[in-house]
Amino acid sequence: MSDEDLLKEYGLRGDVKSLSELVRRHSKWMQAFLRGFLSTAADADDAFQESWVRVIRSAADYRGGKVRAYLASVARSAALDRLRRERPMVSLDADDGIGAAVAETAADGKPTPRERFESKATGEDVRRAVRSLPEGPRQVMLMRIEAELTFKEIADALGVPIGTALTWMHTATERLRKMLGGE
């Protein structure tokens, strides 16, 4: 059964098994996607649950379309709501994200992400670097590599021209390369 059929089945008949199957199919990338937004695994788990609660509440209104794009939009919205509610002082568009991420580890005398990457990199290094990206490039990066959406779908989801989405992806890749030492 396709993702679309499963979501329609749940929306029309409330079939919990269909919903469970959807959750199983999409849980891994959605969790990774949310961890790229939120600083702790607990926050990401909460946003993950919140995303599915939103899906449950709006499933009856689903009228077709790529389920991955739909889920990515719901997860993105849940993550941004959580960020704005819990950390209103954080600027999501700060241009000094790279420096802040590097300073975060350099200030306490520990090696910078770049230095650590040269020997070995961890998932937390990657997550921290992704979280430090400006909001636009970060969202495009996550929608591209985790939700695996096309740039057209990403542009539609974010309400920006496709050229902007491509530029943000380029920006995100270049900045991550610099932060993680992959250049």
Add this chain to the structure above:
Amino acid sequence: MIDEIEKPVGEDEFLSFVKSGLEEGIEGTPRLAEIERAARPKTSFWRYSWLAAAASVAVMLSFLFLDFGRKDSSEATVAQVIELLSTVDGDENSVLAENDLPSLILAWQDAPYESAISDLAL
């Protein structure tokens, strides 16, 4: 785990590395039970709402029947009072003639039997 990964070179390889980093440590589905529980009330609510509505109608009807029963009982009480008074006085019109019967009935309609007797005696 992406520990000790080789330094990525190409863009695809680099993005795979980023993806691996983001997915590191993610296993299974967190809180699936909670999500399924959240999903269930949607279906059970409508099922049980009919039962709740039926129960509410039954309660309302029972109140209506009780109210009608009470009215019947009050009217019966008034009739008994009138009959009793006529018996005591030996003259059907002696007491009732001095009182406005409709107002008496209205006053007694909801009064307990003993209270109606007491009021009339005064």
